[in-house]
Amino acid sequence: MILAYISQEEPHLFDSYREDFIDVENMESLDQFLQFYTGYRFRDLVVVYRANDIAALETLEKFNLDSNIYLIVIGKNDNEMSLRAGKLGVDDYLIDNELDVEAVKEVINESQRIIKKRRGASNISIYAGIKGGMGTTTIALNTANQLAKRNPDKNILFLDMSSTKAITNLFLGYPKPDKTIVDIALLDNYDIRDLFDHGLLKYARNFYFISGIQNHTEREELDKRENILRLLNFINNARQYFDEVIIDIGVFEDIDLEVDIQEIADNIFAVTELNIPSLSILKTYLEIIEKSGWSRKAKILVNRFDSFDAISEQEAKMILSKGFKRPFEIDYFTPNDTRHIRETWNQAKLVSDIYKNSPFVGAINDFISDHYMKVNNELLDMAPTLEEEKGFDALLTKLKKVINGS
DSSP states (O other): OEEEEEOSSOTTGGGGGGGTOSEEEEESOHHHHHHHHTTSTTSOEEEEEEOSSHHHHHGGGGOOOOTTEEEEEEEOSOHHHHHHHHHTTOSEEEEGGGOOHHHHHHHHHHHHHHHHHHHOSOEEEEEEESSTTSOHHHHHHHHHHHHHHHOTTSOEEEEEOOSSOOOHHHHTTOSSOSOOHHHHHTOSSOOHHHHTTTTEEEEETTEEEEOOOSSTHHHHHHTSHHHHHHHHHHHHHHTTTOSEEEEEEEEOOOSHHHHHHHHHOSEEEEEEOSSHHHHHHHHHHHHHHHHTTOGGGEEEEEEEEOTTOSSOHHHHHHHHHTTSSSOOOOOEEEEOOHHHHHHHHHTTOOHHHHOTTSHHHHHHHHHIIIIIHHHHHHHHHHSOOHHHHHHHHHHHHHHHHHHHTO
């Protein structure tokens, strides 16, 4: 999340917020912000705009409020200005002489929930290993597979966004894909039918995927800002066609692409193990999560958990929470199911296809029931009424028929 403060008089008022949010941008005018926004239009933005009079407030008419922008105006204790702000689509109007730092922080944190509500009833989930060998890909792939099996009326999309040579395509029946995520990033314009010619592949009736890079030279393309923006545009548009988008980024790296993707995601799953080295790296990742304003959507998933781990769950929570304002919980566990995982991994098969009753698949099913089903119910509660959305639903149904080839 980016916090953009626009004011000529007090351009550094929000510098104190840098302790709580990594990206704080100070700007002197709305025009300066609009120029800045062209390069960050897919990031979540909280815009704090100081308006001292009606004339300053009226300049917001040129401001096109996208769903990823939460707009706060700081102004006088004036009923006319407050009412006009509401008409202009301002989310919160704060009175300048009554500003409370902690209250403003709470408004900013709450904005994440509002932005998610605006996006609609679909989910983008990021799976990030805190280092290599955590089993992140195994968890992400089998979660996508089980989601597709358990929800035949929903379309699932899996994206391999790891920074090294992709292997997920091997598990999904495509040893040498002709197209990869890079081809998607190079597309200027597309519709759903174009995607089948540029990298979208089908594993099962409602399970689709796009392969990751097949050689290291492709990685250079994903570091270019113009390609990052195209890819973010694709991921955002994928919400129109897919109910669940699962993105495996492999090992988290503090680079533009991965930061931007986590910004637009609804859920972030940090995959770790219960040992000192892993928890030490995880704690650094949690610091980034906290300062980026992602805490509400971040979950910790412990892989290869068993009762013989050197560190208990309680000890791990104490280690992770030390130095933070709030305690961190360990949200989900998958067991140390070595036999089934190793056998299917060596054959490049999905354990959820071969050993459907294994402890690992049982844990994945519990994870889906606890998280995805609950989230979907919450999104349905937030969604507009059927009467409001029936025109859009009809369009979405047609698009899904195109995807499924029916």
